[in-house]
Amino acid sequence: MSEQKSKRIVLASRPSGEPVDENFRLEEKELRPLAAGEVLLRTIYLSLDPYMRGRMSDAKSYAEPVPIGGVMEGGTVSQVVESQFDGLKAGAYVFGYTGWQSHAVAKGETLRQIDPSLAPLSTALGVLGMPGMTAYMGLLNIGQPKTGETVVVSAASGAVGAVVGQIAKLKGCRVVGIAGGVRKCEYVVKELGFDACVDHKDAGLAGLVKDACPEGIDIYFENVGGAVFEAVLPLLNDFARMPVCGLISHYNDSAPPPGPNKAPLLMRAVLTRRLTLRGFIVSDFAAQQGDFIRDVGQWLKEGKIKYLEDIVDGLEKAPKAFQGLLKGANFGKLVVRVADEKSSG
Amino acid sequence: MSEQKSKRIVLASRPSGEPVDENFRLEEKELRPLAAGEVLLRTIYLSLDPYMRGRMSDAKSYAEPVPIGGVMEGGTVSQVVESQFDGLKAGAYVFGYTGWQSHAVAKGETLRQIDPSLAPLSTALGVLGMPGMTAYMGLLNIGQPKTGETVVVSAASGAVGAVVGQIAKLKGCRVVGIAGGVRKCEYVVKELGFDACVDHKDAGLAGLVKDACPEGIDIYFENVGGAVFEAVLPLLNDFARMPVCGLISHYNDSAPPPGPNKAPLLMRAVLTRRLTLRGFIVSDFAAQQGDFIRDVGQWLKEGKIKYLEDIVDGLEKAPKAFQGLLKGANFGKLVVRVADEKSSG
Numbered sequence: 001m002s003e004q005k006s007k008r009i010v011l012a013s014r015p016s017g018e019p020v021d022e023n024f025r026l027e028e029k030e031l032r033p034l035a036a037g038e039v040l041l042r043t044i045y046l047s048l049d050p051y052m053r054g055r056m057s058d059a060k061s062y063a064e065p066v067p068i069g070g071v072m073e074g075g076t077v078s079q080v081v082e083s084q085f086d087g088l089k090a091g092a093y094v095f096g097y098t099g100w101q102s103h104a105v106a107k108g109e110t111l112r113q114i115d116p117s118l119a120p121l122s123t124a125l126g127v128l129g130m131p132g133m134t135a136y137m138g139l140l141n142i143g144q145p146k147t148g149e150t151v152v153v154s155a156a157s158g159a160v161g162a163v164v165g166q167i168a169k170l171k172g173c174r175v176v177g178i179a180g181g182v183r184k185c186e187y188v189v190k191e192l193g194f195d196a197c198v199d200h201k202d203a204g205l206a207g208l209v210k211d212a213c214p215e216g217i218d219i220y221f222e223n224v225g226g227a228v229f230e231a232v233l234p235l236l237n238d239f240a241r242m243p244v245c246g247l248i249s250h251y252n253d254s255a256p257p258p259g260p261n262k263a264p265l266l267m268r269a270v271l272t273r274r275l276t277l278r279g280f281i282v283s284d285f286a287a288q289q290g291d292f293i294r295d296v297g298q299w300l301k302e303g304k305i306k307y308l309e310d311i312v313d314g315l316e317k318a319p320k321a322f323q324g325l326l327k328g329a330n331f332g333k334l335v336v337r338v339a340d341e342k343s344s345g
Numbered sequence: 346m347s348e349q350k351s352k353r354i355v356l357a358s359r360p361s362g363e364p365v366d367e368n369f370r371l372e373e374k375e376l377r378p379l380a381a382g383e384v385l386l387r388t389i390y391l392s393l394d395p396y397m398r399g400r401m402s403d404a405k406s407y408a409e410p411v412p413i414g415g416v417m418e419g420g421t422v423s424q425v426v427e428s429q430f431d432g433l434k435a436g437a438y439v440f441g442y443t444g445w446q447s448h449a450v451a452k453g454e455t456l457r458q459i460d461p462s463l464a465p466l467s468t469a470l471g472v473l474g475m476p477g478m479t480a481y482m483g484l485l486n487i488g489q490p491k492t493g494e495t496v497v498v499s500a501a502s503g504a505v506g507a508v509v510g511q512i513a514k515l516k517g518c519r520v521v522g523i524a525g526g527v528r529k530c531e532y533v534v535k536e537l538g539f540d541a542c543v544d545h546k547d548a549g550l551a552g553l554v555k556d557a558c559p560e561g562i563d564i565y566f567e568n569v570g571g572a573v574f575e576a577v578l579p580l581l582n583d584f585a586r587m588p589v590c591g592l593i594s595h596y597n598d599s600a601p602p603p604g605p606n607k608a609p610l611l612m613r614a615v616l617t618r619r620l621t622l623r624g625f626i627v628s629d630f631a632a633q634q635g636d637f638i639r640d641v642g643q644w645l646k647e648g649k650i651k652y653l654e655d656i657v658d659g660l661e662k663a664p665k666a667f668q669g670l671l672k673g674a675n676f677g678k679l680v681v682r683v684a685d686e687k688s689s690g
Contacts, residue, residue, distance in 0.1 A: 054617075061617045062583070225612055238407070244616045250609045259604015263611050264595045267570055271589045271624040272399075272406045279616040 004031045004040060004081075008101035009318055011066045015056055018252045018326065023056065024072070024319040031105050034084045039111070041078035041094065041104045042343070046315065046336040047125035048074065048322050049159070050223075053251040062281055072100035072318075075130055077114065077121050079343060088113065091343075095124045100318055102338055119300065121341060126333035127300065127307040130282055131159035133292045137285035138243035139164050139221060142278045147172030149218035150237075152209070154228045156197060157184040157308070159333035160245060163296070164221045165194050166305045173219075176212045178228050180328040187331075192306060200224075206231040216240075225249045230262075233269055244279040251326060308332030349376045349385060349426075353446035354663055356411045360401055363597045363671065368401065369417070369664040376450050379429045384456070386423035386439065386449045387688070391660065391681040392470035393419065393667045394504070396626075398596040407626055417445035417663075420475055422459065422466050424688060433458065436688075440469045445663055447683055464645065466686060471678035472652040473641060475627055476504035481637045482630035483588035484509050484566060487623045492517030494563035497554070497580075499573045501542060502529040502653070504678035505590060508641070509566045510539050511650045518564075521557045523573050525673040532676075537651060545569075551576040561585075570594045575607075578614055589624040596671060653677030 005028050012025040034040055055073050058065045066073055076099070080092045085108025088094065094111040098104035114124050126132060145151055151168040155161040156177025165175045165188065177188040177197040185197035196212040198205065209231045216237040222229060226249030236242070269275060299305040310332040312321045318336045325334050350373050357370040379385055400418050403410045411418055421444070425437045430453025433439065439456040443449035459469050471477060490496055496513040500506040501522025510520045510533065522533040522542040530542035541557040543550065554576045561582040567574060571594030581587070614620060644650040655677040657666045663681045670679050 062619070222612075225609060229612070244612060247609065247612055247616055250613065253609065256605035256607055256610055259606055260601035261604055262601055262606050262608040264570060264592065264598065265601055266608050266611065267567075267574070267589060267592055267622075268595065269624075270622055271592055274407070274624045274626065274629060275622075276624075277612075277615055277620075277622040279614075279619040279621075281619065284619060 003033075004103050005029065006031050006101045006103040007315055008071045008099070009315065010069055010071055011056060013068065014058060014065075015252075017254045019053070019056060019319070019323055021319060026316055031103060034082060034105060037085050037108055038105055039080050039085050039088055039094075039108050040082040041076075041096070041098060041106055042081050043076045043078045043098065043102055043104065043315075043338040044093075044341055045077040045122050045125055046074050046100055046318060046338050047076065047129070048318065048325055048334040048336060049131065050246055050248045050251060050325065052322065053248075053326060073097060074099050075125055076104075076338075077124050078104065079341075083108070085109070093121060095129065100315065102315055116341075118297070122309055122311070122335050123300075123307065125335055126159050126309060127163060127305065128293070128296060131333060132163045132296055133285075133289065134245060134282040135160045135163035135221075136167060136292045136296060137282055137288060138245050138280055139167055139219070141285060141288075142243035142276075142280060143168075143219040143221060143241050145171040145173050145219055148174070150174045150176065150213050150215055151219040151221065152176045152178065152213065152217050152232055153221040153223070154178045154200070154232075155223035155246070155248065155328075156188045156194065157192075157331065158223065161221070161223055162188070162192055162307065162332075163305065166192055166299075168219070169193055170299065170304060174215075176209070178209065178224075184331060187308070191308075200228050206234075210235060219243075221245060223248060233266065236269065236273055236275055238273050240273065240275050242275060242277045244277055248326065310334045311337050313337045348378075349448050350374065351376050351446045351448040352660055353416045353444070354660065355414055355416055356401060358413065359403060359410075360597075362599045364398065364401060364664070364668055366664060371661055376448060379427060379450060382430050382453055383450055384425050384430050384433055384439075384453050385427040386421075386441070386443060386451055387426050388421045388423045388443065388447055388449065388660075388683040389438075389686055390422040390467050390470055391419050391445055391663060391683050392421065392474070393663060393670055393679045393681060394476065395591055395593045395596060395670060397667065398593075398671060418442060419444050420470055421449075421683075422469050423449065428453070430454070438466060440474065445660065447660055461686075463642070467654055467656070467680050468645075468652065470680055471504050471654060472508060472645065472650065473638070476678060477508045477641055478630075478634065478637045479590060479627040480505045480508035480566075481512060481641060482627055482633060483590050483625055484512055484564070486630060486633075487588035487621075487625060488513075488564040488566060488586050490516040490518050490564055493519070495519045495521065495558050495560055496564040496566065497521045497523065497558065497562050497577055498566040498568070499523045499545070499577075500568035500591070500593065500673075501533045501539065502537075502676065503568065506566070506568055507533070507537055507652065507677075508650065511537055511644075513564070514538055515644065515649060519560075521554070523554065523569075529676060532653070536653075545573050551579075555580060564588075566590060568593060578611065581614065581618055581620055583618050585618065585620050587620060587622045589622055593671065655679045656682050658682045
């Protein structure tokens, strides 16, 4: 193997509030030679997801933060360039967590091979990947939807929300999305088949959600927090379930918002309406991955689940695209195309 | 039947903040004659419980408020004086929700007969009644204790908390109580067998709870909210469960506390540590009442569960005793002895 250089985006500094360009730095680094069991990869697609904001901070969370100077973490679809791992040949396509870089050296056993004939490669980062599995696991395990129930999902046109709503429809629920802007709302209703969608940028948010949920809310799939959560909370029915998947509206908070302190009101609602709030991350349900692949793969094939991708070209665009993601600027699953699918050598 | 007068305590006005004497009024009223299927009861014991504060307000809750001028609601142990109901004879002891009054006319089918030879009559309001069943249902169904886990229970010497902790010990857990004052803490450890107890009146509350839970907290049985909850929250382990049974520290709130708004911090903890918060009331688990009676009855007989009652004599003392209950002035299950167990005719 000739020495391979990798373009990579590292965490230059920790953001205070919204991430800015200066928190990221583009570098080039020569990769070390392969050891036994390792492969050299060229990245094709890099997934950008809200959870990455958490990795940029050093607050306690379910995962270690990215160290200063470290490559930003992220899921990727890559092609094997060279292999010292028996299970993967050069040319194979794989999913892995190899981060924001053009090339990577990775242990073969940490990668999952993808069959490019089954679905477009990029879907391994979206509807058939972590976001789709997150939707499936949270809705079915925690939400436990029943026919005729009302399900509300925030960030409804996003990578997770779009799948949540479509599965809930397949389960016979009334589904109301909450999304940012008229265009996203139209997409959610007309393309994805939700029963209604409310624009969270509308000043009358609380009233609109109420109008869209005449029988209250049985499941609220929480992706955002903030004003959307406050609009939903009064509408939750007795015994409502709330899978807590994300809180994107708070990821840039550098301090708790001003008062009054609404935590006691939240707890009062939990008590008197016997709500269940449960946080989760997708890996909590790793044992059910086979069910996910089988069900969602089948629904995709049958055209019962649709998806939309927002593809940005060029690794160097990742920091700006990620900053936009936290503000809802993307439309569909945000993916960076780092290189062409077909090898240019 | 000669006309029977009933002394009764009615809701004179709704409290704003702490209930005061003026919110209650002692009246005497003549009871109507019995209809078919009804019984005339004389009250022996009246249970005073924190949930009654909720019934005094007209805020939305799981139950209708007591109307102004209506008899205060409450569970009672009574004796049948006269019966037009086939299933109950004069002299029988019954449990019912007949409220804060000396006598009542009730439908026989709403009452549950008590065998006075099995346990003291007053236990039907405590360890073998609603509070004991609340403890059993919340801990086992929502808390799901496993051997070796750490369980924290607030209001630990109270009617619910004392049973929670003792069942958790029987399930092999490390049990830490939180109670108000040295005397209650001593009782919880020395008499009830908890591993430790922290006095919530101590200014160093957060540090003391931390010291008492070196391996974090797997189950927090929530009875109080407020500062106790804030001391517990940072210590909850990944996948911790929180049965939300009561929030007594907030029942007298007339407005949300001042900021900052800690609701987002709470939700962040739910998300990153994958907590489960679930509110409940005892009737949600009515189908398991037989299990409760069997298990707790057995444990009582074997001396594995102990209980303490704080008995106040005289119906007219109920309002003051209830005001004290909300401040933690009672020590053990608070019960009003309205009349002697043996009929005085």
